[in-house]
Amino acid sequence: MTERHHPNVxxxxxLIESERFCEWLDAVASLPSGWSHSRATARRWIERxxxxxxxxxxxxxxxxxxxxxAIARRFELWERNEELAV
Numbered sequence: 001m002t003e004r005h006h007p008n009v010x011x012x013x014x015l016i017e018s019e020r021f022c023e024w025l026d027a028v029a030s031l032p033s034g035w036s037h038s039r040a041t042a043r044r045w046i047e048r049x050x051x052x053x054x055x056x057x058x059x060x061x062x063x064x065x066x067x068x069x070a071i072a073r074r075f076e077l078w079e080r081n082e083e084l085a086v
Contacts, residue, residue: 006059008068013055015072016042024075046071 015021022037025045049071050064058064
């Protein structure tokens with residue numbers, strides 16, 4: 001299995017592509033500029049929070065993988081509780 005096909009990388013990409021994930025980031029990690037999060041800022045946020053230079057490391061770094069799973073759990077809990085009005 002290559003890094004780019006690792007389930008962790010796919011999970012991160014799925015989060016990044018989700019508008020709801022960007023809404024969650026706006027709620028928990030607002031940008032200093034006041035702008036809303038985009039796919040690009042969501043990607044950079046995940047990389048920074050997981051301590052990796054690129055998403056590919058999520059398939060090889062155990063600590064980064066654990067951090068990604070914690071992020072995904074927090075997001076899922078927030079989304080399930082629908083803490084933002086849609």
